[in-house]
Amino acid sequence: MSRLPAGFVPPVAMDPHNSMPMYLQLSDWFRQAILSGQLRPGQRVPSSRGLASELKISRIPVLGAYEQLQAEGYLETFQGAGTCVARAIPAVLVGPAKPGRPRPLSHGVNGGPNGASRRVSQRVAQMRGPEQTWLANLGAFRVGVPALEHFPLGVWSRLVSRHARGLGKEGMVYGSPMGHMPLRTAIAEYLGATRGVRCDASQVLITTGSQQGLQICAHVLFDDGDAVWMEDPGYPGAHQSLRTAGAQLIPVPVDEDGIDVAQGERLGPHARAVYITPSHQFPLGSTMSAARRMRLLEWAARHDAWVIEDDYDSEYRFGGRPLVSLQGTDAHERVIYVGTFSKVMFPAIRVGYLVVPRDLAGAFEAGRDAIDTFTSTLYQYAMTDFIREGHFARHIRSMRTLYQARRAAVLAAIELEMGGRLAVVGADAGMQVAGLLPPGVDDVAVSRAAAQRGVSVRPLSQCYLKPPQRGGLILGYGGASLEEIREGVRQLSRCF
Ligand SMILES: Cc1ncc(COP(=O)(O)O)c(C=O)c1O
Known part of the structure; x- marks a missing residue:
C-alpha cells in the first residue's frame, strides 16, 4: 500500500484538568483515532513540532506519545518523510469510514447506527419514496439530461479558465444575493427577446437552478400550511421544494389545455399560489390554452395569489410559433x-x-x-461571456435541430416496437416525451425492469399527488443518440 498524504487530522482533544499525563492522553487519542478509522493506515500525522505548537504545549509530551505509539506498532517513521500511521495495521481492526446506505424513512423515524429509532422531520420523511433504480444509470432516456457530447466544452472551459486566472479580489469575496449584474442584464435581454418576458435586470435573481428558485419562492411567499395549487401530475422536484417550505399542495388535474383552472378554483379557492409549467406541461407535455391563461391570471389578481411559472425547456419547440411566457401577458405583476x-x-x-x-x-x-447567500461567482462570469459572445444562441439553435430529430426517432421507434402499448401524449416540444401504458400495467415495475437492461425511464405515477388511474413512462431523449434511442426502445418493449 502506498503512503497517503497528510490529509485531514481531526482536532486532538486534550483536557488540561485531567490528572493523566499529557503524553498518555495524546497516545490514547491517537490509538482511538486509528482504531475508529479517523486516521487511516499510511496517513501522515502532524510533526511533533507542529502538533506541540498547535496544542500550545511543550514538544516533550508529543515526542513521548509518538515514541510510545511507535513501540506499540501504531505509528512508523520514514527517513525524510515524517511519521505515519503504520501501514501494517490490519484493515479489519480499523473501523468503517464508509457511510451506510441510506435507508427509507418512515413517519419521521430513521434507523440509527444501532438500529434505534431516530426522528427526522415529517417534511423530509414524506419526501423519500421507493428507491429510484432508474436513476442509477446514464443509459437512454434519463429525463433532464441534454446532449452533453454536443456541448461546446472547449469554449466553455476557455471562458472558465480565463475568469479563474483573472478572478481578482472582487470575484473572490462575497457577491450580491441577486447575482452578478452583467449576467442579470444579459438574461433580462435574452428573456425579453425570446420569451416575451417583461423585466429589467433589477428583477432578475440568479439562483443555483430551478430547484432552488422554487425553494426561494416558497420561503419568500408562503407561511407554514399555505395552500398551493399543484399540477397533477406535476414536477416531483416542485413537490419537494414547496413542501420543505411548509406549503400544503392541492392537486389540480391537468388535461390537453394545461391545468384545469375551474377545478383549481373549486378545490382551493383561497390558495396563496399556483405552480405551473404552461409552455410545456411536465410531464404530460400539453401547452396551456389562451383561455385558461387569462382565467388563471384573473383569479390570481382577484385573490392576491401568486403564479409560479416554471419555464424549464421552452427554448425547444418544434412545431408552431414560439409562445410568449405567461409572465409576458400578466398585467398585474402576479407571476414569478x-x-x-x-x-x-x-x-x-x-x-x-x-x-x-x-x-x-x-x-x-x-x-x-x-438561504445560501449567492451563486458561485466564477460560473456567473463565464455564463455572462457565453451569452454575450453568441455561443449560447448558437448552441440553442443547433440543439433545437438535434432534439427535433431525436424526438422524431423516439416516436418512430415507439410506433415500430410498441405499437399501441405506449400511447404518446403531449406537444411537439422539449427534451422528453410521456406515454401512457395499458390500464393495469405497473409503471414502477416497468421502469425497474428497464433499469436492469440499462434503460432509464421514469414512471409517470411518481409525478402524481393523487393515485393515477393509469400508469405511464417518461422518456428523456435529449441525451440519447439515434442508435441509443432505437436500441433503448427495443429493450423497453421487452419489459412489459
Ligand atoms: C419541470 C422542471 N423544472 C425544472 C427542472 C430543472 O431543475 P434545475 O434547474 O434545478 O436543474 C426540471 C428538470 O428536469 C424540470 O423537469
Missing part, C-alpha cells in the same frame, strides 16, 4: 418566472434565475441571502 440553464447548458452548471415582480425584489433578495 422560474428559469434554468440545466437544459440549455448542462445540469451540473447549477445556475438558474428568477424574474420577480419589481416590488418584491427586496423581499427576494433578503430570502435568497438567508
